[in-house]
Amino acid sequence: MNGDIALAAHGLRRSFHQGRVRALDGVDFQLPAQASVAITGASGSGKTTLLYALSGLLELDAGTVSVEGHSPTSPAHWADLRRNRIGLVFQDDWLLPALSVAQNIEIAMHNTHRTAAERQARTRELLRLVNAEAFAERRPNELSGGERQRVAVARGLANAPAILLADEPTGELDQANSTHIADLLFDLQRSQGLSLVIVTHEHTLARRCALQFVMQDGRGAFDPDKAAP
Amino acid sequence: MRLVLIALRNLAYWQPRNLGAMAGILIAIASLVALVGLARGVQDTLLNALDMRGTDVLITEAGALDLISSIVPDSLAQDAAQIPGVDATAPELTRLTTLEDGRSVVVVAWPVDSYPWDSLTLAQGRLPTAQDAQTVVLGQALADRLNANIGDTITLFHEPFEVIGTVTATALLSRSAAYARIGDVQALTFRQGQATSINIRTERAHRTATLQTLRAGFPDLSVETTDALGDSYLFGRIANVLALAISTVAVVSAVLVIFNTMSTSVTARRGEIAILSAVGWNRPHIVAMLLIEGSVISMIAGGLGILAGILLATGVAAHPQIVGFVDPVINAGLVAWAFAVSLGVGLLGTLVPALRAVRRPPAEVLRGR
Numbered sequence: 268m269n270g271d272i273a274l275a276a277h278g279l280r281r282s283f284h285q286g287r288v289r290a291l292d293g294v295d296f297q298l299p300a301q302a303s304v305a306i307t308g309a310s311g312s313g314k315t316t317l318l319y320a321l322s323g324l325l326e327l328d329a330g331t332v333s334v335e336g337h338s339p340t341s342p343a344h345w346a347d348l349r350r351n352r353i354g355l356v357f358q359d360d361w362l363l364p365a366l367s368v369a370q371n372i373e374i375a376m377h378n379t380h381r382t383a384a385e386r387q388a389r390t391r392e393l394l395r396l397v398n399a400e401a402f403a404e405r406r407p408n409e410l411s412g413g414e415r416q417r418v419a420v421a422r423g424l425a426n427a428p429a430i431l432l433a434d435e436p437t438g439e440l441d442q443a444n445s446t447h448i449a450d451l452l453f454d455l456q457r458s459q460g461l462s463l464v465i466v467t468h469e470h471t472l473a474r475r476c477a478l479q480f481v482m483q484d485g486r487g488a489f490d491p492d493k494a495a496p
Numbered sequence: 497m498r499l500v501l502i503a504l505r506n507l508a509y510w511q512p513r514n515l516g517a518m519a520g521i522l523i524a525i526a527s528l529v530a531l532v533g534l535a536r537g538v539q540d541t542l543l544n545a546l547d548m549r550g551t552d553v554l555i556t557e558a559g560a561l562d563l564i565s566s567i568v569p570d571s572l573a574q575d576a577a578q579i580p581g582v583d584a585t586a587p588e589l590t591r592l593t594t595l596e597d598g599r600s601v602v603v604v605a606w607p608v609d610s611y612p613w614d615s616l617t618l619a620q621g622r623l624p625t626a627q628d629a630q631t632v633v634l635g636q637a638l639a640d641r642l643n644a645n646i647g648d649t650i651t652l653f654h655e656p657f658e659v660i661g662t663v664t665a666t667a668l669l670s671r672s673a674a675y676a677r678i679g680d681v682q683a684l685t686f687r688q689g690q691a692t693s694i695n696i697r698t699e700r701a702h703r704t705a706t707l708q709t710l711r712a713g714f715p716d717l718s719v720e721t722t723d724a725l726g727d728s729y730l731f732g733r734i735a736n737v738l739a740l741a742i743s744t745v746a747v748v749s750a751v752l753v754i755f756n757t758m759s760t761s762v763t764a765r766r767g768e769i770a771i772l773s774a775v776g777w778n779r780p781h782i783v784a785m786l787l788i789e790g791s792v793i794s795m796i797a798g799g800l801g802i803l804a805g806i807l808l809a810t811g812v813a814a815h816p817q818i819v820g821f822v823d824p825v826i827n828a829g830l831v832a833w834a835f836a837v838s839l840g841v842g843l844l845g846t847l848v849p850a851l852r853a854v855r856r857p858p859a860e861v862l863r864g865r
Contacts, residue, residue, distance in 0.1 A: 319859035324774055326857050343778055350776025357862060361771040365509030366502070374502065375775040422775065 272336070273430050273462035274298035279320050279330035290316040292485035294330070298430070303456055303463040305473035308482030314466045317482060318434050321464065322353055335429065350379060354423035358435035360415040362407035368418050369394065369403040375425035393421040397451060413444030420451060430462045431455070437472060449475065499781065503788035506768075513761060514793055520757035521797035521838060522804060524750035529805025529826060529834050531742045534812060536825035538738075544823070545669035546722040549615045553707055554725060555694040558718045563692060563725075564590050568717065570678070570691040579713055581706030583699050586610035587691035589681050596651050599816055601638060602673040603652060605681035612695055616675065621646040621661030624677045631680075632657040636664045637671040637820055652676070653684040672820025751841045758790055758845030762853055769850075770858035779854040786850040787843060794842025798835050805834070 279294040290313045298304055298321075306314045319325040321332055323345030331338055334352060339345045349355065362371045369390050376386045394400045397417040407415055416436060423431055433452065437445035449472050456463045467473055479490040507514055542563070546554070555576060560566035570587035577585045589605040606612050608624050616623070616633070624631050632652065634644055639662045642650060649656045652674065665671050682688050698706045711719045762769075772782050809824035 315863065316859075319863070322774070324857060324862065325859040346773065346776050346778050348776075349774065355774050357771075357774075359862075361767065361774075361862065363506075363768055363771065365506045370502075370505070374772070377499075377502075377777060378781055426776070 271300055272297055272333075273300040273302075274321055274332070274334055274464070276317075276321060276332045277330060279317065279332070280328045281316055281320065281325060282328060289485040291320060291327075291330070294320075294482075294485070294487045296321070296480060296487065298462050298464055299478075300429075300462050301456075301460045302478060303453070303465070303476040304478040304480055305476035306464060306466045306480045306482060306487070307468070307470075307473050308487070310468075312482040313485045313487070314482050315434050317487065318432055318464065318466050322349060322355055322432050324355075350375075351426055352429050354426070354428035354431045356416075356419050356423040356431065356433040356436045358438045360407070360419040362415055362418060362422075364407055367404050367406060368399060368410070371407065371418055372421050372425055375422050379426060389425065393424060396424070396455075397421045411444075413440055413447060416440060416444070416448055417451065420448065420455075424455065424459075427459070428461070430464070432464045434466045435468065436465065437467070437469065445469070445472075499785050500788055503785050503792070506785075507789055507792055510761075510765075513764065514789075517757045517761050517793050518797040518800070520753050521750075521794060521842065522801040524746075524753040525798050525801025525834050525838050526804035526808055528743075528746040528750050528837065529802050529830060530808040530812065530824075531746045532830060533805065533809040533824040533826040534822060535738055535742045536830075537809075537813065537822045540825050541667070541669050541821060541823045543722065543725065544667040545665075545673075546725065548665060548667040548670055549612045549695065550697055551612070551695040551722055552698045552703060553696040553710060553719060553721055555696065555710070555714060556692070556718045556720075558716060560718065564592060566692045566718075567687070567690050568692070568694060570682075570689055570694075572694045572714070572717075573691070576694055576696055576710065576714075579706065579709050581699050581702035581709065582696055584611040584697045586612050586695045587678060588612065588693050588695055589678050589685070589687060589690065590692045591653075591681060591685055593653055595642070597642075599641075599819070601652075601820075602669065603632075603676060603681060604673050605676045605678040606695075607678050610695075611697055613675075616663035616665060616670070619662045619664050621659070623661060624675075628660070628677060629680065630655060630657045631660045631676070633661040633663055633675040634659055635671040635673050635675075635820075636662050637668070638674060641672075641819065650674075653681070655684055668820060668823035747837060750837055754794070754838065754841040755845040755848075758793075758842060759849040761793075762786055762790075762846060762849035766853050766856065766861050769853045770856075770861035773854065773858045774862065782854050783847070783850045786846050786853075790842050790846030790850075791839060794839045795835075798838025798842070801838060802831055802834050 276294060276296040279291045281291040282289045294317060306317060308314050320327055323339055334348050339348055366374060372393050373386050373390045394403050397420055399417050402410060402414060437448050440448060453475055455461055465472060465476060473479055479493050480487050481490055555568060555572060556566035557568055573585040573587040576582055586606050591603050592600055593603055595601050608626050613623050619636055623633060644650055644659050646659055648659045650659060769782055806826055809826060813822045813824050
C-alpha cells in the first residue's frame, strides 16, 4: 500500500453517445492521503464522471484507478472498497424513502463485520455528529433539504472510510445550509483524517480545499496556483 | 437491520405499486385456477354420474358424438343380459329439455325396477312403479331450484309430470337431473323402442372377459367401460383438448402477467438499487432483497388468487344456464400447482430484471435522476 496516495487514477477515458462525447479524455489524478481536493470546471467538463470513475460506479473505456495502492478488478471488489474504505455523498441525497433517517445510515453498514448493537451505536454516534438525533426516526420526505444532506453525509461516513467523495454536496442547498454542510465536511476531514474529494461549482467551497483539480472538455489538471500534490 | 426487515419495510412503503403487482398476479392465478378447474369439471361431472350408477360398461351407437346423441334399440338390454358375466342391464334414454323458466335440465329415463334406480337415495316420496304415468323423481338440487314438492306438477317435453319423489346423490349431475320411466320419455320424444345407451353391470370377477365377450357380441356398436368413456366420445376428447389448451393459455398468461408486473416493479426502483450499490452492497445482497420482496408479493397474491379462482369457478358453475352441469374440479394438486406457478414465476420475474438492474453501472442511474 502506498501510504501517501489515497487515490490515484491514470489515463482515464470514458465517452458517451457512441464516442461523440468524451467525458474523460485521458485524465490523470492523485489524491494525497488526508488531503482535500476540489474538482472544478464548467458544466459538462467531466467533473462528476471523474468522481464516479474514482469510486468504481462507472465502467471505463480505458485507464486504471487505484485505492490505497490496490487496483480493483471486479464489481465485487469495488463494492468491498465502497463498503470499507470509500464513502460517497451525492448532490441528490438519494435517501431510501421507505426507511427512517437512522435506518438510512445503518443500511450502509449492512454486511460488514459490525454486530447489530455496534451498528446501532455507530448510527447514534453519526446522528450526533451531523446533529440529526432529533429527527432520527423520521422519514426522508419529512426533512428539509439541509437535513437530508446531513443524513447523506452521515451515511457516507457510516463505515469510517479513509476517503470521502462528495458530488456537489451543497449544490441543492441555500447559503446557510451550504455553509453548514461545508463546515461539517472540513471539520470531519481534519478531525478524522479523511482524504476528501469534492466536486463543486462553488468557488467558496473550492477555495477551502487544499488542492484544486480543474476539468475542461474531459481533460484535467491541478491548479498550479495551489500546491501540487 | 436484517435483509428480511429491509425488504418488508420496502413492501410496506411501496404499497400502491405492490398492490398493483399483486392485483396482476391475483388475476392471472385466479384465471388459471378457475379455467382449469372448470375445464376438468366438465368431463368429471359426467363420469361421476355414470360411476355412481354402478354401471361398468356402456353400449352406445358407434361413432356417436356424445351420450345424448347416441341411438340404440332398447331391446339390446335383453340381448346383453344373456352374455355370461353380465350381472344386470338397463336401457337408458337421456334427453336434454327446457323447463318453463328457460333453464335446461337433463331427463334420465330407465325401466321401472331396473338397477340404476338403486343408486338414487330417496329423500322424500317414492320411485315410479309400473302403474304410474308421467311421473318424475327430481334430484334434490333440481327440486330446490324449482322449489318443487311432492305432488307438484312440472312441465317436461310440453307435458305435465307429477313429482312423486326427490333423491339425493353424490354426483352433481345426478342431483340436478330429473328421473322418469323410459316408456313415458320414449313416447314424448318420439323414440319408441330406442335408448341412448345400455347400462351394464358386470360380475366383478369376470369384468375383463365379459367386456371382450360384449365387444365380440356387438361388433357394430361402441362397448366401453365407463372409465374410458370420456376419451371415447368426440366431446370427451374435445373436453380433454380444451382443458389442456385452457391450462396452457392460462399458465402462459399468468407467466407473462407476473413477469411483466415484477419486471416493471423492479425497474421502477433502479435508483434505490443503484444507491445500495454505491454504499457498498454486493450484487447478491441486492438481488436477495428483491427476491424476498418478490416472493412475499407472489405468495400473498398467489394465495388470494387461488381463493378468487375457487370463487370464480363456483360462481360460473352456479350460473342459471349451466347450473347442475359442471362441478369445478379444484383439488389440492391444482392448488399446489397454481401456488407453485405464482411463486416460481414471481421469483423468476423478479430475478431477471434484478440481475439486469444490478449489472447496470450505478452512475448511469444516479446521474440520470
